[in-house]
Amino acid sequence: MNSQLWGMIIKRLGFGLLTLFAISLLITVGMEFLAGDVCTEMLGQMAHPDTVAACRAELNLDRPVHMRYAEWVWNLLHGDMGVSLANRREVSELISRRIGNTLFLAGMSALISVPLAIGLGVLAALYRNTAFDRVISITTLSTISVPEFFVAYILMAILAVNFQVFPAISNVDNFMGFFERVKVSALPVLTLTLVVVAHMMRMTRASIVNLLASPYIEMAKLKGIRPARIIIWHALPNAWAPIIQVVILNLAWLVVGVVIVEVVFVYPGLGYLMVDSVLFRDMPMVRGTAMVFATTYVLLNLLADILSIIANPRLRHRK
Amino acid sequence: MSNLQKDLQRMQKQVTRGTMNRREFLSRASAMGLMAAAPLLYNEAAQAAPKKGGVYRVGLPAANTGDTLDSGLNSDHYMITMNQGAVKNAMVEVDAKGQAVPELAETLEPSADAKTWVAKLRQGVEFHSGKTLDADDVIASIAWHSREGSTSAANAVAKSMGNIRKDGPNTVIFELESGNADFPYLLSDYHILIGPADSSGNIDWDAGDGTGAYSIKSFEPGVGTHLIRNPNYWKEGRGHFDECRLIAINDAAARMNAMATGQVDAIARTDLKTVGMLKKKPGVEILQVAGTKHFTYPMDVRQEKFGDNNVRMALKLGINRQTFVDTVLRGYGSLGNDHPISVSQNYCATEIPQRQYDPDKARWHLLQSGYGGLDVEIHASDAAFSGAVDATTLYAESAKAAGINIKVTRASADGYWSNTWMKVPWSASYWSGRPTADWMFTIGYKAGGNWSETFWDNARFEELLVMGRAELDEAKRRDIYVEMQTILHNEGGTVIPCFANNVDARSDKLAHGDLAGNFELDGCRSCERWWFA
Numbered sequence: 001m002n003s004q005l006w007g008m009i010i011k012r013l014g015f016g017l018l019t020l021f022a023i024s025l026l027i028t029v030g031m032e033f034l035a036g037d038v039c040t041e042m043l044g045q046m047a048h049p050d051t052v053a054a055c056r057a058e059l060n061l062d063r064p065v066h067m068r069y070a071e072w073v074w075n076l077l078h079g080d081m082g083v084s085l086a087n088r089r090e091v092s093e094l095i096s097r098r099i100g101n102t103l104f105l106a107g108m109s110a111l112i113s114v115p116l117a118i119g120l121g122v123l124a125a126l127y128r129n130t131a132f133d134r135v136i137s138i139t140t141l142s143t144i145s146v147p148e149f150f151v152a153y154i155l156m157a158i159l160a161v162n163f164q165v166f167p168a169i170s171n172v173d174n175f176m177g178f179f180e181r182v183k184v185s186a187l188p189v190l191t192l193t194l195v196v197v198a199h200m201m202r203m204t205r206a207s208i209v210n211l212l213a214s215p216y217i218e219m220a221k222l223k224g225i226r227p228a229r230i231i232i233w234h235a236l237p238n239a240w241a242p243i244i245q246v247v248i249l250n251l252a253w254l255v256v257g258v259v260i261v262e263v264v265f266v267y268p269g270l271g272y273l274m275v276d277s278v279l280f281r282d283m284p285m286v287r288g289t290a291m292v293f294a295t296t297y298v299l300l301n302l303l304a305d306i307l308s309i310i311a312n313p314r315l316r317h318r319k
Numbered sequence: 320m321s322n323l324q325k326d327l328q329r330m331q332k333q334v335t336r337g338t339m340n341r342r343e344f345l346s347r348a349s350a351m352g353l354m355a356a357a358p359l360l361y362n363e364a365a366q367a368a369p370k371k372g373g374v375y376r377v378g379l380p381a382a383n384t385g386d387t388l389d390s391g392l393n394s395d396h397y398m399i400t401m402n403q404g405a406v407k408n409a410m411v412e413v414d415a416k417g418q419a420v421p422e423l424a425e426t427l428e429p430s431a432d433a434k435t436w437v438a439k440l441r442q443g444v445e446f447h448s449g450k451t452l453d454a455d456d457v458i459a460s461i462a463w464h465s466r467e468g469s470t471s472a473a474n475a476v477a478k479s480m481g482n483i484r485k486d487g488p489n490t491v492i493f494e495l496e497s498g499n500a501d502f503p504y505l506l507s508d509y510h511i512l513i514g515p516a517d518s519s520g521n522i523d524w525d526a527g528d529g530t531g532a533y534s535i536k537s538f539e540p541g542v543g544t545h546l547i548r549n550p551n552y553w554k555e556g557r558g559h560f561d562e563c564r565l566i567a568i569n570d571a572a573a574r575m576n577a578m579a580t581g582q583v584d585a586i587a588r589t590d591l592k593t594v595g596m597l598k599k600k601p602g603v604e605i606l607q608v609a610g611t612k613h614f615t616y617p618m619d620v621r622q623e624k625f626g627d628n629n630v631r632m633a634l635k636l637g638i639n640r641q642t643f644v645d646t647v648l649r650g651y652g653s654l655g656n657d658h659p660i661s662v663s664q665n666y667c668a669t670e671i672p673q674r675q676y677d678p679d680k681a682r683w684h685l686l687q688s689g690y691g692g693l694d695v696e697i698h699a700s701d702a703a704f705s706g707a708v709d710a711t712t713l714y715a716e717s718a719k720a721a722g723i724n725i726k727v728t729r730a731s732a733d734g735y736w737s738n739t740w741m742k743v744p745w746s747a748s749y750w751s752g753r754p755t756a757d758w759m760f761t762i763g764y765k766a767g768g769n770w771s772e773t774f775w776d777n778a779r780f781e782e783l784l785v786m787g788r789a790e791l792d793e794a795k796r797r798d799i800y801v802e803m804q805t806i807l808h809n810e811g812g813t814v815i816p817c818f819a820n821n822v823d824a825r826s827d828k829l830a831h832g833d834l835a836g837n838f839e840l841d842g843c844r845s846c847e848r849w850w851f852a
Contacts (some may be wrong), residue, residue, distance in 0.1 A: 035733055035737055035738050036737045036738075043392070044736065046394065048472075049769065051469065054468045086384070087384075097539075156576055164580055168576035168577050168579070168580045168582060169378075169577045171542065171543060171567075171568075264570060266568050266573050268539070268543075272384075276383050276385065280383055285385075
């Protein structure tokens with residue numbers, strides 16, 4: 001790797017930090033617009049003005065929002081994410097307990113969906129414009145066009161209720177062994193797989209088909225090389241850059257976009273934690289989870305850029 | 320009944336409770352000359368007997384990552400089930416009939432004016448940590464809610480308990496400011512649970528220590544709780560499961576699926592839209608209990624239009640209550656009669672004729688009021704009750720026939736209770752109900768109350784409220800409460816179309832006694848009261 005690449009990485013990390021800062025501000029302002037605060041939400045319909053006032057005083061909510069925000073930034077720079085306003089537990093502890101579950105879910109889905117999508121994309125390119133190509137395209141496009149909660153309910157109805165293959169709710173816990181955990185989280189993994197496969201598969205197919213018109217492929221064809229070998233050995237290496245971009249974007253989505261799937265399957269991940277925290281207006285928790293999500297997104301995007309540079313000799317050896 | 324029969328029944332009861340074994344029963348029955356029938360009689364009793372053992376998995380709604388073990392901040396099903404229903408006890412328990420029976424208090428005796436109440440504590444009750452319960456624990460536990468700067472939702476209730484002092488280690492004396500015949504019910508409040516106090520009178524609620532049937536093995540807020548049986552539980556015939564797992568399933572569809580696929584043994588709050596389908600599943604029983612929960616349409620009677628009782632009557636007559644029960648509740652409920660006392664409660668004024676949909680009479684009232692046609696706006700949101708927006712639209716349709724034009728405005732569910740309810744002249748609302756008439760009237764209808772939805776102030780009503788509270792004579796008390804319900808029925812500012820039943824589901828492997836109706840799933844006490852048959 002040359003110094004240009006390092007320069008880019010450092011520059012991007014700087015922008016990443018700025019992005020995180022901007023996101024934390026947006027979240028704070030957005031939460032301020034929501035009706036009620038942690039005290040009114042916790043106490044609910046029966047909130048008494050005196051109790052709410054006592055609760056606000058206890059949680060220091062009577063100070064203006066910019067003061068609380070500045071304090072949070074200051075503590076964060078010192079590595080302290082604060083405590084949950086609702087139950088006084090450490091935000092970092094609550095997040096670390098959940099993040100493993102979310103990464104497990106994303107990892108399992110990636111493990112299935114990435115090879116599947118690339119394989120299907122290559123096959124679709126190989127048999128382009130045949131019935132096979134169309135069937136794959138139509139199926140994957142339909143699964144991506146349906147909202148994920150709907151896919152989730154359909155899978156639940158078929159695989160959990162009608163044929164009791166997998167459990168309907170995925171309440172994994174730390175006492176579960178690996179295989180039990182895989183079985184319990186099968187349905188959310190399947191749902192996520194169905195939702196992300198289409199995007200990656202279409203991109204694989206399109207980048208390969210694009211290259212098939214280039215002169216060097218024509219040359220390979222004229223030499224009499226088999227189409228499968230042309231695609232895997234000659235086209236695919238040059239198509240990696242856009243495929244990597246899409247794959248990593250989807251990986252990022254698998255980590256940060258799973259909120260609804262987690263809620264539907266009662267899967268105790270970060271997304272679920274965030275939904276709960278927003279419901280209770282638990283500001284430090286919301287900001288904490290948002291920061292984790294945003295950091296994942298920023299880092300994975302950076303990784304995508306670095307990998308596509310490495311995969312592309314032209315970008316690697318820029319004149 | 321002959322003495323023989325009486326003895327036999329008593330013995331059978333002991334078998335059912337598990338305090339007499341087979342050998343003992345057979346030898347005693349044989350001694351009574353019932354040699355041949357004895358084994359049969361024993362089986363009859365033993366099969367009804369609760370059995371110990373098993374892991375009870377229950378899917379519960381209304382859990383949140385922000386939940387805490389401080390019962391003063393608990394407000395919904397999940398934490399009530401865990402805190403009140405399994406881990407801790409209160410001084411008083413509400414039984415399946417809705418009666419207040421002593422729990423940690425062994426006796427609770429009022430003075431003649433119902434102003435002073437003396438509670439004698441049960442002796443030898445131990446917390447999970449091994450500490451023995453005494454009067455200091457009780458006083459510290461209540462003080463947690465009544466203290467200055469308390470964030471407890473039971474702040475007002477605890478303050479109304481007046482001056483609390485101990486008389487020896489096992490007696491607590493409550494000196495109220497005014498007589499309250501329903502005082503035992505206040506001590507059954509699910510917020511006011513008894514925890515162990517340290518020498519300086521503080522209680523560490525986060526430790527989760529209690530006197531209840533189960534102790535906490537792990538508690539992950541918003542996800543799940545793992546409880547194990549307290550081997551020293553003091554209450555006879557309760558706490559049968561080896562373990563309970565309270566699984567947080569907030570999504571109604573997910574809860575129904577978990578029940579349908581057997582991942583849980585019971586769920587609270589079934590989704591009424593799909594309960595018909597769940598009913599068809601083999602091995603699933605749907606439980607239905609008439610409770611105190613009701614839906615309301617409170618009008619702000621300080622407003623010009625709603626200040627006129629003819630307008631209020633027109634709106635009460637313009638609602639088709641039966642369609643409400645049939646469509647919104649899918650039959651799982653009963654008609655409301657514009658007062659908040661349910662038929663399942665003491666003192667319900669069943670003698671007041673049921674108000675029916677009568678557009679002609681409504682029109683007549685409108686004429687009396689001088690409003691030929693009436694244009695009113697109502698705010699509704701599904702935060703008030705599930706299906707509230709649709710239900711209110713239905714109301715608007717039925718009111719049209721009476722010449723009333725109701726404009727239904729959909730309000731945001733987020734922050735509904737802080738921004739819409741009691742802020743706009745007319746809105747949809749609900750009450751989970753209170754165990755006693757006095758409590759319900761005080762919290763929801765007393766003039767100047769924080770939650771008096773209609774801002775109503777009726778001199779006679781106020782006078783009766785005070786009279787009823789201190790009245791220890793049942794018959795006189797009933798007369799007072801019937802009059803109060805009649806006043807609400809005829810003049811009150813609230814339209815109460817229906818009472819909703821508690822509808823839960825359980826596996827047919829579970830068994831239980833009569834079901835309580837104060838909350839879902841046997842008053843949130845299924846962990847303590849149920850067993851595997």
